[in-house]
Amino acid sequence: MKRGIILMNLGSPDSTEVKDVRKYLMEFLMDARVIDSPFVFRSMLVGGIIVPFRAPKSAEAYKSIWTKDGSPLIVLTKQLQQALQQVVDEPVEIAMRYGNPTMKAAYDNLLKREPGLEEVIAIPMYPHYAMSSYETAVEHAKDVHAKHNYGFKLTVVKPYYNEENYINALAESIRPYLEQDYDQVLFSYHGVPEAHVKSGDITAKHCLKMYACCEVPSAAHKYCYRHHCFTTTKLVAEKLGIPKEKYTYSFQSRLGRAEWLKPYTAVRFEELPKEGVKKLLVACPAFISDCLETLEEIAEEGKETFLHAGGESFQMIPCLNVHPLWVQTLKNYISDIKSGSEKMVLQDTLETKTI
Structure with a gap:
């Protein structure tokens, strides 16, 4: 079977400019699984109060950690992509729940790299199940998959908090x-x-x-x-x-x-x-x-x-980032799925909010 891998993470603004931070925060905080209030109230709260107040402060915070290559989260996720690619045969892409690169871009890149793609194994960079992190990332991946009528199967790795x-x-x-x-x-x-x-x-x-x-x-x-x-x-x-x-x-x-x-x-x-x-x-x-x-x-x-x-x-203490044992763990999850094991496969989600 022709497969591809996607590492799914949260995301970051495209730059530390206030306009880019504002755009990112609007997408993030308007997610009904992040702030689960009615749309009209959420729009007023996020667009009228939270983002105008928070965007300039967040921009300054991002500036204090930004690297020459960009956002640390994006840079580290790319490094993890490269490390994993060295130990698996399947093409590996990354996707962010908010911002870039998007889930659609990841799907399309895999199709370019692997014509005739039959299955995508999506691995959320969230060990624990939460409506505002794991669930929203998975439901977004499923929504994009369905909306664009991709022909490949989507398989998601389940929460691994106790694995x-x-x-x-x-x-x-x-x-x-x-x-x-x-x-x-x-x-x-x-x-x-x-x-x-x-x-x-x-x-x-x-x-x-x-x-x-x-x-x-x-x-x-x-x-x-x-x-x-x-x-x-x-x-x-x-x-x-x-x-x-x-x-x-x-x-x-x-x-x-x-x-x-x-x-x-x-x-x-x-x-x-x-x-x-x-x-x-x-x-x-x-x-x-x-x-x-x-x-x-x-x-x-x-x-x-x-x-x-x-x-x-x-x-x-730094996060797992590109720790060799974490790379090996991801490889193991992929190998288990390729062998037909259902041990690490997500069977369902709670779908607390329907957006």
């Missing part, structure tokens, strides 16, 4: 940083509104509605971002032998006034030094590629907040 090879790759990428003296490892995940977690609860009575809900077995865990994050944290800590008292978790990148998953990373940076945590390591497992949320929000702003609050040392 052994991913956990091992993530753990090994963190291990060298544990050789230094540290008080605690903070696993900081991208936050989502509590309402998103509740709306994804297929039982309608479990998530955030009972004590220790993520630890109590439930069918709701299949689509529960919070449970997925807790699971990744626990498995990685166990793999690395980190004592329970030396690691914790938090959620970053809160937007708006709604209640988001807690504890908030920014708040914890202020609190930890007062609790005796002076030497902090921070890992960001929700992100495969380092980006604005890791390089600027954590490594710059977070470090400043922590040190100002009384911390002594702060180290952000």
Whole structure:
């Protein structure tokens, strides 16, 4: 079978110019799976309040991390594409949920490189299921595939938050940083509104509605971002032998006034030094590629907040990026699918929002 591979990531503005950042934020925040409000209200909120206020500040933030080759997220995703291409026979392309390169461009490039293409294996760069990340990327890929009536089959890799090879790759990428003296490892995940977690609860009575809900077995865990994050944290800590008292978790990148998953990373940076945590390591497992949320929000702003609050040392651990074990993990997922295994194949999505 003639196959092609697409690595699906979030995206970045085309430049650090305010107009490009504004365009990117409009596409991103107008996604109903990101801000799940009625269209008219969302348009007024995003176009009239959030983007005009946020675009200039975001442009400055992007400037602080921008490289000579462009956005770190795009550059690192391209590097991952090149690394994977060296170990697989199938052509590999990349696509962004927002901005460029688009999903259609990735599909079309694969068709040019592999005439008679029969199957595309899409791999979301999101280990955990969330309406505003994994789900929107997958549904967008499916929508573009259907809209343009492509003749090839679309196969999507399912969330891998607890998959052994991913956990091992993530753990090994963190291990060298544990050789230094540290008080605690903070696993900081991208936050989502509590309402998103509740709306994804297929039982309608479990998530955030009972004590220790993520630890109590439930069918709701299949689509529960919070449970997925807790699971990744626990498995990685166990793999690395980190004592329970030396690691914790938090959620970053809160937007708006709604209640988001807690504890908030920014708040914890202020609190930890007062609790005796002076030497902090921070890992960001929700992100495969380092980006604005890791390089600027954590490594710059977070470090400043922590040190100002009384911390002594702060180290952000890089994301998986192009770690050799991560490249090997992707190759394994592709090999499994090629062999006919359904182990890593997504069977369905929750489709919380129909856009």
